Amino acid sequence: MSVEILMPALSPTMEEGTLSKWLVKEGDKVVSGDLIAEIETDKATMEVESVEDGTIGKLLVLEGEEYIKVNAPIAILLFDGDSLPLKLPSKEKKEDEINVQVVSSNKLKEVDLEVNVEFKNEVPPIIKENKSIKKLKRIFSSPLARRIAKLKNIDLTSVLGSGPNGRILKIDIESLSDNNNLKIENSLNINDNFEIVKNTTMRKTIAERLVKSKNEAPHFYLSLDCNIDKLLEIRASINSKSNNDFKISVNDIIIKTVSASLIKVPKANASWENENTKYFKNTDISVAVAINGGLITPIVRDVQSKGLMSISLEMKNLSTKAKEGKLLPEEYVGGSFSISNLGMFGIKEFSAVINPPQGAILAVGAGEQRPVVIDGQISIATIMTVTLSCDHRVVDGAVGAEFLSAFKEYIENPALMLL
């Protein structure tokens, strides 16, 4: 029998690393606890121990090899008297076993070509993913850190530990949660001309994700003006019947409209996963919310099956929790499509950075009265400019355009959403 030695995760956030040095060679006998390799991440160099007794059968990666995915096999350990297995494992990361119906990228191209011609009838196969499966990676943390994290509703997977082997300590949780004190506590250097503030984990995460998005996702942008006079009328009439029990905002209607448009154009409800493209059946809409020290995108799930009132209440609740830093991971991790609305700041139009791995984000500007030409006559209407940023790997120009025109149709004629 033999076992594969896998690339370890040196910290909860590590995804890949460099094998900087082999400390054993093929044929070496090792006992549990022997050091076998040095692994380097952008943060640290650490040694890997063997967890079993045996003989190093095969080194699967070269010394100095970079970008080795966590959990990819790096060596084969043989138990006494064994020989190498005939088929060596590939160096690819071992995916968790998930129930997927895989679409090969070749096949997808064919489908794409087809749909370009006649996209109305053809919907690419949807990949189903079993939601209950999570990666079971051990997170080292102190009991006190776990207790405080639980009290404060902080997800340990999002915390960088400063203890040995990335162990999360009380201080790591506290430096995360004292948002109010952040600026003072993390001020490394204050002088008259500038102030240096240590980047919080949230800032670093935002930076990392946005850089990844802009580097990896080929963005293109589509803009459209929408007349929202009817929408405003309907909103006013709904709210006039509310007895102050609820108050539907324009944003709530936009969430509903995006959902309806995605249902109509499911190809825009997709994300890029290298080997596969994932098409979502539900519309889980991520909505960007500005919070102290950054932003977060809580998710209104299954919008297609919800009415405006429940969307509105849910959004209000999520946004309050976001501002208090009390969102649970399942409330902001995932989502199929994002909305970023800067209309309340009077921004006319802007283009947003895609929230990876999603395929598109809709940037919503302010509704303002503008002169418009209708039937050769200049008149005044409330116009809202929206800009769709698409990841061209997933959403082609025609799909994006189709989505936006569906959006325009619905938002200008909200009654159509009743159909």
Added chain:
Amino acid sequence: MNKNYFDLIVIGGGPGGYVAAIRAAQLGLSVTLIEDKHLGGICLNWGCIPTKALLRASEIKHLLDNVSDFGFSVSNVQMDINKITKRSRDVAAQLSSGIKHLLKKNKVNVIDGFAYLDKKENEKKNVIVKLKNKDETLKLSSKNIIIATGARSRNLPFVSSDAINIWDYKTAMTPPKLPSSLVIIGSGAIGMEFASFYSDLGVKVTVVEALNSILPNEDDDISQIVASNFRKRNVDIKVNATLQSVSSNSNQVISEILSNGKTETINSEKLILAIGIIANTEKIGLENYNIKLDRGHIVTDQWLETSEKGIYAIGDVTQGPWLAHKASHEATLCVEKIVGLDNLHPIDKTSIPGCTYCRPQVASIGLTEKAAKANKIDIKIGKFPFVGNGKAIALGDSEGLIKTIFNKNTGELIGAHMVGPEVTELIQGFSIAKKLETTEYELMHTIFPHPTLSEAMHESVLDAYDQAIHY
């Protein structure tokens, strides 16, 4: 490279300095350590270690005084104070030579002499060493210098130790003969250890403390138990009492003590000054650099660097608490920071245990009840007296208490305070608990061996959550 250039120069060979030198050598630095008097510093030569040897003797005396409790009768017990002090000196000497060996083994270059900082040249800092017993000086240089020159006992403006009637710790550790009576000024760890030693050897002792309780850094419950124990042993304890004046002649010391608005005169054969320490910052060339002091002690940042880049200070010469184990820990932290190791954390002052080896022993870590309340921490308190502990009763030593303080919301161990048998050996259990950041849950679910004194630690934790079994 110049043979007088080192990666690190350490000034002072006490528990801060020698640990820094060895750790630096382990990490591959070239290190020179300069010591003026004795390797091991005050701790090993005139502090922690020799006093423990003395207290062992007084503890044996206490057992001899009470052998009948255990079914023995002995007669004609003889005591020779010179033999007791000689044993204490032998212990210190044995350990000091051990340090010399350790430094040699780690290839630390050790120089006997007095070092001071000379002016900076470029990025290099220079240290001049006046060699011991030679009329010669050496000039060394380094990018990194650790000052670990320690401290000495403090005198009062109107009275200084004269090593005859007014004793400092050195004389108190090597008395030519036992005095009949003794006044001890100051009831910190040093004062109380001498009070315990001399009173157990039969000396009439009076302790004078300016604050409102003895061992003023300890939790009030602990101080009270110690005070009542000493009073039962006929030690006179005066709190809120300050020494006004001292005069001495050939056979007695006359102390004027002001307490509660009244002045009282105490006659005693000798007097010990145990009122704290002052840092050794003189003549070491601090004036050549921008090094800030606060009340005589060198100010450092959390990584032990002074206000001058590349110059560090550790141990008693810096800010308190002034404890050998804090100095040693600062030493390794400082060196590891210089080398740039990962995952370092500054010292958390609430995780430094403190021990006093008087009888009964006292040990504590973290915040007292009063300090926790002053910090507005919502707390839960557990108390367990040793009278409920089988092992303590079997030992015939069941006076004492273990008090634990938890954060009510998070279960964090905020403080642990102990008085009683061998508590100085027990406290490390709570130190580890604090370092690993356990909550009450892990402590409650830890299996403590039976029968041991440590069960009282467990019970105290259980009591904080109203689950104590044996009380």
